Amino acid sequence: MLTERQxxxxxxxxxxxxxxxxxxxxxxxxxxxxxxxxPATIRNEMADLEDLGYIEKTHSSSxxxxxxxxxxxYVDHLLSPSHLSQxxxxxxxxxxxxxxxxxxxxxxxxxxxxxxxxxxxSIILGPKVYETTLKQIEIIQLSSYMAVAILVTNTGHVEHxxxxxxxxxxxxxxxxxxxxxxxxxxxxxxxQLHERLQKEITMLMQKYxxxxxxAYQYLKAALFDEQPVQLYVGGITNILLQPEFKDxxxxxxxxxxxxxxxxxxNMLRSYSNGIHVSIGQENVMDEMQDCSLITATYSLxxxxxxxxALLGPTRMEYSRVISLLHVLSKRMSHTFDSWF
Amino acid sequence: MLTERQxxxxxxxxxxxxxxxxxxxxxxxxxxxxxxxxPATIRNEMADLEDLGYIEKTHSSSxxxxxxxxxxxYVDHLLSPSHLSQxxxxxxxxxxxxxxxxxxxxxxxxxxxxxxxxxxxSIILGPKVYETTLKQIEIIQLSSYMAVAILVTNTGHVEHxxxxxxxxxxxxxxxxxxxxxxxxxxxxxxxQLHERLQKEITMLMQKYxxxxxxAYQYLKAALFDEQPVQLYVGGITNILLQPEFKDxxxxxxxxxxxxxxxxxxNMLRSYSNGIHVSIGQENVMDEMQDCSLITATYSLxxxxxxxxALLGPTRMEYSRVISLLHVLSKRMSHTFDSWF
DNA sequence: TTTAGCACTCAAACAACAAGAGTGCTAACA
DNA sequence: TGTTAGCACTCTTGTTGTTTGAGTGCTAAA
Numbered sequence: 001m002l003t004e005r006q007x008x009x010x011x012x013x014x015x016x017x018x019x020x021x022x023x024x025x026x027x028x029x030x031x032x033x034x035x036x037x038x039p040a041t042i043r044n045e046m047a048d049l050e051d052l053g054y055i056e057k058t059h060s061s062s063x064x065x066x067x068x069x070x071x072x073x074y075v076d077h078l079l080s081p082s083h084l085s086q087x088x089x090x091x092x093x094x095x096x097x098x099x100x101x102x103x104x105x106x107x108x109x110x111x112x113x114x115x116x117x118x119x120x121x122s123i124i125l126g127p128k129v130y131e132t133t134l135k136q137i138e139i140i141q142l143s144s145y146m147a148v149a150i151l152v153t154n155t156g157h158v159e160h161x162x163x164x165x166x167x168x169x170x171x172x173x174x175x176x177x178x179x180x181x182x183x184x185x186x187x188x189x190x191x192q193l194h195e196r197l198q199k200e201i202t203m204l205m206q207k208y209x210x211x212x213x214x215a216y217q218y219l220k221a222a223l224f225d226e227q228p229v230q231l232y233v234g235g236i237t238n239i240l241l242q243p244e245f246k247d248x249x250x251x252x253x254x255x256x257x258x259x260x261x262x263x264x265x266n267m268l269r270s271y272s273n274g275i276h277v278s279i280g281q282e283n284v285m286d287e288m289q290d291c292s293l294i295t296a297t298y299s300l301x302x303x304x305x306x307x308x309a310l311l312g313p314t315r316m317e318y319s320r321v322i323s324l325l326h327v328l329s330k331r332m333s334h335t336f337d338s339w340f
Numbered sequence: 341m342l343t344e345r346q347x348x349x350x351x352x353x354x355x356x357x358x359x360x361x362x363x364x365x366x367x368x369x370x371x372x373x374x375x376x377x378x379p380a381t382i383r384n385e386m387a388d389l390e391d392l393g394y395i396e397k398t399h400s401s402s403x404x405x406x407x408x409x410x411x412x413x414y415v416d417h418l419l420s421p422s423h424l425s426q427x428x429x430x431x432x433x434x435x436x437x438x439x440x441x442x443x444x445x446x447x448x449x450x451x452x453x454x455x456x457x458x459x460x461x462s463i464i465l466g467p468k469v470y471e472t473t474l475k476q477i478e479i480i481q482l483s484s485y486m487a488v489a490i491l492v493t494n495t496g497h498v499e500h501x502x503x504x505x506x507x508x509x510x511x512x513x514x515x516x517x518x519x520x521x522x523x524x525x526x527x528x529x530x531x532q533l534h535e536r537l538q539k540e541i542t543m544l545m546q547k548y549x550x551x552x553x554x555a556y557q558y559l560k561a562a563l564f565d566e567q568p569v570q571l572y573v574g575g576i577t578n579i580l581l582q583p584e585f586k587d588x589x590x591x592x593x594x595x596x597x598x599x600x601x602x603x604x605x606n607m608l609r610s611y612s613n614g615i616h617v618s619i620g621q622e623n624v625m626d627e628m629q630d631c632s633l634i635t636a637t638y639s640l641x642x643x644x645x646x647x648x649a650l651l652g653p654t655r656m657e658y659s660r661v662i663s664l665l666h667v668l669s670k671r672m673s674h675t676f677d678s679w680f
Numbered sequence: 681t682t683t684a685g686c687a688c689t690c691a692a693a694c695a696a697c698a699a700g701a702g703t704g705c706t707a708a709c710a
Numbered sequence: 711t712g713t714t715a716g717c718a719c720t721c722t723t724g725t726t727g728t729t730t731g732a733g734t735g736c737t738a739a740a
Contacts, residue, residue, distance in 0.1 A: 025702050040714050043703065061702050061720040101486070101502040136480050140492050146441070146679060148496045152480050156488045158500040162441040237599065240592040251591070252580040259577060339486060365733050380683050383734065401689040401733050 002052070005037075007078065009045050010054055014066045014074045018315050021243045023063030068280040068314065071292070075277050075318050082319040084327065088117055096331055103127050103157065106335055107232050110308065110328055115235025118321055120312035123258075125268045126230030127305040127336075129157055133187045139178050141171060153190060155300070155340070194220075229265040233258065244290065244313045257287040268307040271295045275322055280314045292316045296325040298332040300340065308332070342392070345377075349385050350394055351418045354406045358655050361583045363403030408620040408654065411632070415617050415658050422659040424667065428457055436671055443467050443497065446675055447572050450648065450668055455575025458661055460652035461598075465608045466570030467645040467676075469497055473527045479518045481511060493530060495640070495680070534560075569605040573598065584630065584653045597627040608647040611635045615662055620654045632656045636665040638672040640680065648672070 002010070012032065013024050026039040026046060035042075046064055049055045054070035057063075066074070095113045100106050107124050114122035132153040141147045145167070151159045165174070184201050185193060197220075239245050239254065258264065267284055278284075278293045288311070295309040308329055310321050342350070352372065353364050366379040366386060375382075386404055389395045394410035397403075406414070435453045440446050447464050454462035472493040481487045485507070491499045505514070521537075528536055537560075579585050579594065598604065607624055618624075618633045628651070635649040648669055650661050 023702090027702075038714050039702095040704095040716095041712085044713090047704075057703085059721055061704095062722080063702065101504055135482060138478055138490075140476050142475060142492075142494060142496050143680065146496065148492060148498060150478075150490060150492070150498060152482075152488060152490070154482060156482050156486065156502040158488060158490060158498070160498040162496040164441055237592055237595045240588055240595065246588055248580055248586055248588070248591070251588070252577055255577045255580065340483065363733090367733075378683050379733095380685090380735095381681085384682090387735075397734085399690055401735095402691080403733065 002049075006045055006049055009042065010049060010066075010070065010074065011078045013046075013049075013055060013064055014070060014078070017066055018317055021315055023058055023065050025063035028063070066315075068282070071279045071314055071318075072282075075279070079319050079322070082323050084320070084323055088324070089327070091117065092327060092331065096335060100335065101156075101339070103155065103336070104230075106332060107230075107306070110332055111232040111234035114308070114310060114324065114328060115238055117324060118310060118312070118317070119235070119238045119241060120310045120316065120321070121236050121238050121258075122232075122234040123264065123268065123309045123311060124232040124234075125265055125306040125308075126232060127155070127157070127300075129153060129155075129159075129190050131189060131191070131303050132157060133189050134185050134193060136186070137178055137181050139174055141165070141174070147174070154187070229261055231261045231265055239311075242313045242315075244315065250290065253287045254291070257285055268295065268309055271297070271307055273297050273304060275325060277318065277322070290314065292318075294318070294321050294325060296329040298329045298336070300333070300336045305333075305336065342389075346385055346389055347418065349382065350389060350406075350410065350414070353386075353389075353395060353404055354410060354414045354418070357406055358657055361655055363398055363405050365403035368403070406655075408622070411619045411654055411658075412622075415619070419659050419662070422663050424660070424663055428664070429667070431457065432667060432671060436675060440675065441496075441679070443495065443676070444570075446672060447570075447646070450672055451572040451574035454648070454650060454664065454668060455578055457664060458650060458652070458657070459575070459578045459581060460650045460656065460661070461576050461578050462572075462574040463598075463604065463608065463649045463651060464572040464574075465605055465646040465648075466572060467495070467497075467640075469493060469495075469499075469530050471529060471531070471643050472497060473529050474525050474533060475527075477518055477521050477525070479514055481505070481514070487514070494527070569601055571601045571605055579651075582653045584655065590630065593627045594631070597625055608635065608649055611637070611647055613637050613644060615665060617658065617662070630654065632658075634658070634661050634665060636669040638669045638676070640673070640676045645673075645676065 009029065012029055012035070016024050016028070026042040029035055029042050030037070030039045046055065049070075050057065050064065053067055054073060055064040056067045058065055092113055095109050096106075098109070100109070103126070107126055111122045111124045114120075114124075132155045135152045135154050138150040138152075139147055140150065142162075145165050146162060147165050148160055148162045153159075180201065181197075185196065188196055236255075236258065240251065245251055245254075263285070270284075274297070276295045278288075278295075280292065281289050283289055283291065283293055290313065291311055292314045293309055293311050294316070295307055297304050297307050299305050308325060310316075310325065312321070349369065352369055352375070356364050356368070366382040369375055369382050370377070370379045386395065389410075390397065390404065393407055394413055395404040396407045398405055432453055435449050436446075438449070440449070443466070447466055451462045451464045454460075454464075472495045475492045475494050478490040478492075479487055480490065482502070485505050486502060487505050488500055488502045524540070525533060525536065576595075576598065580591065585591055585594075603625070610624075614637070616635045618628075618635075620632065621629050623629055623631065623633055630653065631651055632654045633649055633651050634656070635647050637644050637647050639645050648665060650656075650665065652661070
């Protein structure tokens with residue numbers, strides 16, 4: 001168990017290191033106003049904290065630096081909730097007052113405001129469409145052999161896909177098909193579309209639509225193939241401002257993994273409700289083991305829609321970032337709720 | 341005027357430097373099989389080439405490095421068209437044989453194949469929608485106070501925008517409005533939409549639709565506000581592999597400017613038909629003055645649609661990149677032509 | 681005109697050294 | 711018994727000097 005004084009010193013060391021990125025020495029600590037005891041005492045305590053694994057030396061006669069275990073303890077036990085400044089709250093409010101009416105817009109602006117306020121990199125996983133329901137399907141013919149299929153969900157999400165129409169299929173067939181699809185599938189959850197289509201509607205359609213099989217084959221690919229994940233990244237260059245990323249190789253490996261949107265998306269999806277902090281080696285992705293990742297979720301009603309995250313060095317302003325994510329995820333959820 | 345031998349030496353120096361990124365000395369050149377004269381002779385010639393400004397020394401006793409004037413001369417007069425390898429052509433063919441049916445898909449895959457083949461960064465400006473014509477407008481009501489407007493062009497491009505409906509407007513009004521819009525505006529070039537709407541149709545609409553002014557105000561914002569530019573970037577991390585970008589500050593300034601999509605898009609738009617090479621200081625953007633940018637255009641019929649570009653260090657494989665852009669821009673144009 | 685020879689220059693790598701920040705330990709102190 | 715002053719020791723950082731090697735320019739001979 002740590003003594004009061006050790007807790008205090010650990011907090012001072014981590015707070016200081018987060019600000020300066022420099023190893024902290026006993027003399028520097030003793031100079032602080034809040035500190036009443038001498039460098040020698042501090043050295044003794046620091047030796048103990050080091051034995052316990054909370055801080056480390058970069059070399060045998062250097063000052064101390066928080067270890068990952070130290071950050072973990074700090075996040076779990078020492079964090080005082082930081083209150084955001086008026087200016088920060090104002091900036092967030094401004095972003096959301098801008099009368100936004102689209103998911104994409106909200107998510108994109110949130111990513112921007114997060115990265116602007118923190119100087120870290122924000123990653124937001126766009127709202128998943130699975131739980132939404134179908135509002136309408138449209139097929140619009142562009143030429144005799146091309147058409148675009150459009151699918152609208154109850155949340156105003158629009159998917160579209162162009163496809164080529166085989167010659168055998170007449171426009172009238174296509175029209176009938178769309179009518180049937182809309183009649184039968186309206187308000188069906190997107191995730192059930194494919195199944196419902198195969199089980200219940202195939203028979204019906206074959207009866208009314210000539211060459212249903214041909215049409216269906218094309219339409220299926222156009223409408224129900226899996227859609228690309230939507231990942232919004234803000235302030236990717238902020239990483240370059242951090243002194244821990246002076247090395248081009250580090251930057252390269254981190255940026256490379258950021259390009260793999262699917263992997264990032266899956267990783268983000270794996271976090272449940274609430275705020276999660278992954279420090280250094282705790283991260284699943286190897287390339288992020290010099291970083292900390294803080295995640296939160298946003299939702300529509302009870303339904304968790306997506307994840308917002310901030311990526312920075314392990315020397316992160318945990319307190320501020322957590323408060324910010326808290327405010328922003330609430331704000332996003334609130335905005336979405338207000339629409340429906 | 342340069343002598344034959346000077347031309348030859350300039351070519352050798354630039355070719356060699358493009359491969360190695362190291363200053364080239366007289367001895368290294370003399371060792372090449374094609375070179376029959378001695379290091380001393382080469383030194384004399386190099387001194388002349390330096391006086392003329394085509395090559396430079398990095399310090400007083402170093403080997404020579406091409407100057408920007410040297411690259412410019414190389415590109416204008418010395419470039420031998422490189423023939424692409426079977427493997428390269430194959431990779432491009434594979435990309436395009438994948439039965440693509442959408443602009444976005446073609447552009448995105450092209451960006452990827454370009455960056456993969458070159459290890460530079462590809463930037464593609466998405467097809468402009470101005471010259472396309474309106475195929476159809478749809479308005480789909482999501483709830484009593486929200487709707488999504490969808491606009492489809494003859495090229496299968498889909499724009500959509502959610503908007504909130506003021507209470508005064510009845511669904512029936514909305515429906516009438518859409519009908520009139522479709523009747524009057526079908527096949528009108530997108531760029532003329534706004535003007536046509538104001539000049540010719542306002543009167544008609546006011547007659548049939550209650551509270552037209554209210555509805556129009558909302559719809560206008562939803563449909564006709566300027567759309568965000570579409571910029572596709574491939575292989576942004578490739579820049580980090582180049583030895584000239586070991587410095588984090590350089591990377592930061594370049595990446596920062598790449599984030600300003602509008603500025604990049606405008607810059608790319610300013611290039612006319614054909615292939616253009618901007619070397620170092622020739623670039624309009626300050627942040628790119630250590631880079632070379634090579635641009636080409638793609639089109640639909642006679643209509644220039646967009647720009648594809650490659651960004652790399654001034655020490656770029658000009659010959660190969662130009663050949664590649666040539667092939668790819670043709671291939672893209674061809675694909676689009678085949679659709680319409 | 682070309683080339684061999686040679687003196688000269690500069691960057692890069694390395695060692696030696698001083699300064700400074702910080703530590704651990706011991707002994708004295710409250 | 712916990713705290714602190716004092717001191718020897720360690721390691722990084724910055725400076726300076728040296729060596730090595732690649733490359734140049736110039737001169738004189740072929």
